Amino acid sequence: EEKKAVQAGYWNLFRFDPRKKDAGESPFSLDSKEPTASYQDFIRSEVRYSSLVRSNPERADELFAIAEKDAKDRYEHLRKLVVLYGE
Numbered sequence: 001e002e003k004k005a006v007q008a009g010y011w012n013l014f015r016f017d018p019r020k021k022d023a024g025e026s027p028f029s030l031d032s033k034e035p036t037a038s039y040q041d042f043i044r045s046e047v048r049y050s051s052l053v054r055s056n057p058e059r060a061d062e063l064f065a066i067a068e069k070d071a072k073d074r075y076e077h078l079r080k081l082v083v084l085y086g087e
Contacts (some may be wrong), residue, residue, distance in 0.1 A: 014031055030078050039067075
């Protein structure tokens with residue numbers, strides 16, 4: 001499930017090691033690649049969200065769309081940090 005979460009952009013994997021700056025290396029490393037799987041499919045497969053889909057499907061669609069946009073925005077922010085810290 002963790003791998004699916006990363007592939008869908010639900011989780012992002014990154015590392016920050018300030019000691020690398022002293023060695024002339026980038027302290028920030030984004031390990032996640034751009035999402036390749038469907039965020040909506042992933043989130044709908046999670047049991048914790050299924051009760052919302054059953055009880056209020058319209059609201060679930062709205063909230064899932066917001067969550068997907070937020071996930072995309074977070075990934076773009078992390079990509080900007082890669083540039084900021086130098087790769």
